[in-house]
Amino acid sequence: MTQKIDLRSDTVTRPTPAMLQAMFAAPVGDDVYGEDPTVNALEEKAAVMFGMEAGLFCPSGTMTNQIAIKVHTAPLTEVICDITAHIHQYEGGGIAFNSGASTALVHGERGKMTPQQVEANIRPLDNIHFPETRLVALENSCNKGGGSFYTLQEIAAISEVCKRHNLALHLDGARVFNALAASGDSAQDYGLYFDSISVCLSKGLGAPVGSVLLGSREFIKRARRVRKVFGGGMRQAGYLAAACIYALDNHIERLHEDHRRAKELEQVLLQSSYVESVMPVETNIVIFKLNERMQDAAFVQALAKQNILASSFGPQMIRFVTHLDITEEMHQHLLQVLQALNQEKVEA
Numbered sequence: 001m002t003q004k005i006d007l008r009s010d011t012v013t014r015p016t017p018a019m020l021q022a023m024f025a026a027p028v029g030d031d032v033y034g035e036d037p038t039v040n041a042l043e044e045k046a047a048v049m050f051g052m053e054a055g056l057f058c059p060s061g062t063m064t065n066q067i068a069i070k071v072h073t074a075p076l077t078e079v080i081c082d083i084t085a086h087i088h089q090y091e092g093g094g095i096a097f098n099s100g101a102s103t104a105l106v107h108g109e110r111g112k113m114t115p116q117q118v119e120a121n122i123r124p125l126d127n128i129h130f131p132e133t134r135l136v137a138l139e140n141s142c143n144k145g146g147g148s149f150y151t152l153q154e155i156a157a158i159s160e161v162c163k164r165h166n167l168a169l170h171l172d173g174a175r176v177f178n179a180l181a182a183s184g185d186s187a188q189d190y191g192l193y194f195d196s197i198s199v200c201l202s203k204g205l206g207a208p209v210g211s212v213l214l215g216s217r218e219f220i221k222r223a224r225r226v227r228k229v230f231g232g233g234m235r236q237a238g239y240l241a242a243a244c245i246y247a248l249d250n251h252i253e254r255l256h257e258d259h260r261r262a263k264e265l266e267q268v269l270l271q272s273s274y275v276e277s278v279m280p281v282e283t284n285i286v287i288f289k290l291n292e293r294m295q296d297a298a299f300v301q302a303l304a305k306q307n308i309l310a311s312s313f314g315p316q317m318i319r320f321v322t323h324l325d326i327t328e329e330m331h332q333h334l335l336q337v338l339q340a341l342n343q344e345k346v347e348a
């Protein structure tokens, strides 16, 4: 196959011709003045979808997460999150740098914390040795958990702990639509439990750029100030927001297809002689471990020879992410290549 099959991440998608058309046609203005009608429409649309009062368009999921953490915390306070959380692992130490806050790291199950684990990590308020717990942050779906997801019921139980202890609850929803597609929960109900939600349009939904931070009107007012300080105030950003609106209107339903393909990959991998284990596939992420018959570098190289790109995800660990730019033909080719590797002797 001559076309590249890029499974490194769902962030690699290119805008479709119809999405580009929507971008070209967008009415725009200066969003720092609040005058971009397309940005305003996106913020309103995303807020309504998730049962929140207001939204703020930002260039990245890292920025929406970091703004939320900055608004919810202060120096000398603490964020409770799973040890694998993107906000802790992959945002460059931004919690300490931007907010002067620390993290209480929970060893959850595939990225998911229980209400009991959250409660056990809340610091006693009357002891000056400890930072003050302010925020609990969930990730849904969980990237490092292999696309595992919280159900609304699990979210509600953690929210109950937060309310009882007067803590804010933030969601890193980089892949929230994958979680919703798999759980069947309604996005609207998320508004009942979260104080802020970061929604990425540039992952599974296929927009080239953009995340929206959602919260109360008051929260978003403060977040808008922080976005300016972080350098995230964009001018005619409506061209980008138009791609995000198009993605919300057209690319949510098809996520089931990505999940079906990820499941098929899991089945083939489980039957492969070179695979030790596969994390149970729940959404669009497939993380698996190679056994001693196949070195990770050799595996990645063997795939690259077939124009297939995969991510190394730790020693002997590989990650595939299915997405919008993988056609059925590419998927079938990939399944064949994975099966054929059983017969081949792969040298590093």
Ligand SMILES: Cc1ncc(COP(=O)(O)O)c(C=O)c1O
Pocket (backbone or CB within 6 Å): 011, 059, 060, 061, 062, 063, 065, 086, 087, 139, 143, 172, 174, 175, 200, 202, 211
């Ligand atoms: C779970 C999760 N959160 C946040 C982000 C950050 O998004 P961005 O790359 O837009 O900063 C990512 C990026 O892949 C992610 O996987």
